[in-house]
Amino acid sequence: MDEGVSVIKTSLKSVGWREDRLQDLRDLVRRVHNITTHTYQLARWIFVNEPVDDPTFNPGTLLKTNFFKTVFLSLVQPQRRSGIKPKKQTKQNKDLVNKHVGAYMAAANIGRPNYGAMSEIAGYVNTEIEKAYTENVHLRFGETLRHTINVLLDTKKRAKEMDKKMSEKGKSKAEIRKACSESIWRPAKKVKNALRSRYIDPNQLSPKARWVYEQLKPVWATYDDPIKGNKGKKGLRKRLLNSDHEKGSNRSNVDRMVDDAFAKDNIYYDAKANPQRHLKAFYLL
Structure with missing residues (x-):
């Protein structure tokens, strides 16, 4: 033992x-x-x-x-x-x-x-720096992407303005929190969820989400290499076959897209599962 x-x-x-x-x-x-x-x-x-x-x-x-x-x-x-x-x-x-x-x-x-x-020392340094880069993406990519979307939606400023206006009208803190949640934070969360896939059909997005997606297109454009694994992608295949964006595509093309998709069709999950895939996107954010 x-x-x-x-x-x-x-x-x-x-x-x-x-x-x-x-x-x-x-x-x-x-x-x-x-x-x-x-x-x-x-x-x-x-x-x-x-x-x-x-x-x-x-x-x-x-x-x-x-x-x-x-x-x-x-x-x-x-x-x-x-x-x-x-x-x-x-x-x-x-x-x-x-x-x-x-x-x-x-x-x-x-x-x-x-x-x-210095070759042996260089090998050790290489391992430590690689670990630092991958852990940084693993821990901070999702947070950074969400923050970027919040900045694009100007959520902080809008919430502050709503707080000020409602406070002047004598509304309680609970009422202010509820109003901010319903008109700012929940819609922002919906935008973040709508933009989690690697393959996004702009026609299926709300106008606000579509505008955010247009600003973040360079980020999605960095994913030009296959992301191995098919975990949680069965629903994605069906969605792609039925979407207006991919109608007319043959099954082999859709299968390739599924193979190249994010794990669980979720950029936030995949950044933790495959952090090296997201390093370029992380730099853009």
Whole structure:
């Protein structure tokens, strides 16, 4: 039976770390921290600037490809090559990073330090940065999309104005909350629910939801790759076959659309199930 592992926090001296090597360790930590910071910043630089040259660029496709490892290693002096031919994806990552690293280093006013072999550390940093990106989308995409819709509908300002007008008329807080809920918050929630699908028929939307959808069309346009899994999509197939938007489409085309749809036909759910698919959309929001 596994008895588990106990972990305690203590100093390096107490675990027997050699006194004469402590400064070397501190220097290494400082170096890694510095390069990791620039790795985050260079990656963001690429994610912001590459779409200017290539509108189809999708940063989500770079996750799980050791992209951040490539970024990290581009910021230090290269070491001797192993002679092994790099994989196609690795070469593509290097080409993309090399396209931007010079401009970034000039803007940041930094050079490439010679820290020796950093490949293993770069691999660890890659894992941590990937985790940070996916968790950020997982936790904040739905909230950000809902907030964006609220901003487009101007819900906060409208609720404040309604509160002021009804307060001046002597209405109670309960009456004000009920009025705001019925005329502002519930309609806003309906708009959010109406816009949760990947395939939206504008003809089926209310005028207000249709206007919001038009503003957010670039977000939906980022989803150009299949989203695997067919969980909760049976109803979507029937809806697509019967919708005015897709009438005349053959079954194979509808089947493809279903396969490419959001899990449970719900963008909020899919952002948690497949966060890497939503990274580009998250940047647009």
